[in-house]
Amino acid sequence: MNDMTNPATTAAAAPYKMRAGEVSVFYGPKQALNAVSIDIGREDVTAFIGPSGCGKSTFLRCLNRMNDTIPGARVEGRIELDGEDIYASGMDVVQLRARVGMVFQKPNPFPKSIYENIAYGPRIHGLARTKAEMDVIVERSLRRAGLWDEVKDRLADSGTALSGGQQQRLCIARAIAVDPEVILMDEPCSALDPIATAKIEELIDELRGRYAIVIVTHNMQQAARVSQKTAFFHLGTLVEYGDTSDIFTNPRETRTKDYITGRYG
């Protein structure tokens, strides 16, 4: 294959990993998201903030087409991953979800061993040919998720026996294991204590640059600490999107200012 004409190679030069244009989402007759356009930077951590029910999760789930599993959900508009329309008929959803990983609000490890939790994704995608290769993937993923030292002696134990924070890092490791390009995190710390939260934030910082990361959070300080870009959603619309430093110090919209100063939300 000629590298010069490979769309992936040419796209790699573009600054944006994902681009959403005029995305609207309906749950049955109810519109949950109204014409949202956002570009997700290749090496950025992008934070989505906004009051509950404003459509942050809905939008996040559009990015890896998890909304497909909700009966009655309908997505309009265009979302691209490296210039490719992910809602095009030729797009394979299974591969898309391997490329765009997701971490959920409540840690949801599989009720299997820690090893199996990590190995499952690579196995179904055929990423390891031998047990030795799989071992390497498992160790690397757990190391990147900062969990290796805590679990290396108990890989055969159930993933559900870990603490909440460890479970969430296990879920991050599980997402990393299939070598995604984008990681979506939907309030990954909302069920965790402050110490576990700090660990996840540290982890996000370490993963930055290697993956495009999108994180939904209710915690303003967290958004300010971990992200480079911030998007503020309100009532299904994108109110403001820009550099995190600008949003927090010098918001253009009063609604943004009211929200980040705690006037409502």
Added chain:
Amino acid sequence: MTSAAATPPAGPTRRPTDWASAEMRARIRRRYRSERLFRLVGLAALVLAASFLAFLLFTIGRNGLTGFERTEVKVTVAFDPAVLNLRPEQLTGPGAEAALGAADFQTVLANGVTNSLGPDGEGMISEGAWLTLRDMLAKRPDLLGMQADVWVPATSVVDQLAKGRLDRAGRTVSADLLLRYDSLERRKLLRTGWNTAFLSVADSTDPELAGVWGALKGSLLTLAVTLSICFPVGVLAAIYLEEYAPRNRWTDIIEVSINNLAAVPSIIFGLLGLAVFLNFMNLPRSAPIVGGLTLALMTMPVIVIAGRVAIKAVPPSIRDGALAVGASPVQVVFHHVLPLALPGILTGTIIGMSRALGETAPLLLIGMRAFVADVPAGVTQPATVLPVQIYLWSDEVARGFVEKTSAAIIVLLMVLLLMNGLAIYLRNKFERRW
């Protein structure tokens, strides 16, 4: 009222709760009383249920345990080739069975009885006793031309006398017979022991020769047919309905139909089986294949319902987690949902199979109530099943069938116990898979 305006919210003042008041104490007493009462009522219910069960088991045990024993008479028999009409070389090779079948064992036995028991032997030996001689010679061809002591089954009346189940003063036993019986007893020519035949042969018109193995094997064959059809179909239907089917009017109708089907009386499934499998598809009558198919119709809704409940109980977050690492819907089902739902599905399946094992009515309609004297060799052979066998025996007039009926019930309960034990074992095994 200026001071009142300054105090926070106006309104009816609230007295502090007096936890020690008489009213409170009465309330606490009432609460304790109702809790004691509830515990007592619960315990009473448990005791009642347990005593019913104990009564059932006791009666069945008292009636049935002797059904596993039979009384035999010792006869000295001469395997005379001339009387038998057999030559030694006929007893080996492929023709042996036919030669044994044609041989005259009745006369040999009658001679033996006359010679060794004398007049005492009259009316003591079961009509089918010569079969014992045939089986013996088949196993030991060298006995031809020799004399041997053989324990052959006694008649049912002797059997019942030996077990003390007949009133010696009653009208069923003649005084002559009693005299002969006591004489044999004195001569130590009677013994009562474990009846191997009961668990290895099929039905017979004579209680002392009847066995339960034919019905047991018929039940097992029928259940095998039922399981092999209704488990895969039921589980796949449950998966489809839970994981794939769109929620619309059609699936609502299907759901209601399945729930209703589970409540339809079993005899109706019997009629359906009669119409479809026998009259329309012309499958063999009285055969386990038809019984199994009919019971599969009956059990399927149970498995579908149990399967759906078990699948619904798998947390959606597990599905999300698997989808998010790029599992396809089929992989989500077979790698995650099904293994987690399996304990529940298995429990439901075994409950359904236990019900099928005890089912009688639909099988009567498709002809499995016939008298079958041979152990069925396959699913298309005529057969009966345990509950039907119990029903048939309980209807027999001969005294000896009373204990056989209870013995068959014990066998049925054992099989049920085994199946439920298996269910518990499987459930625990799959729940502790990691």
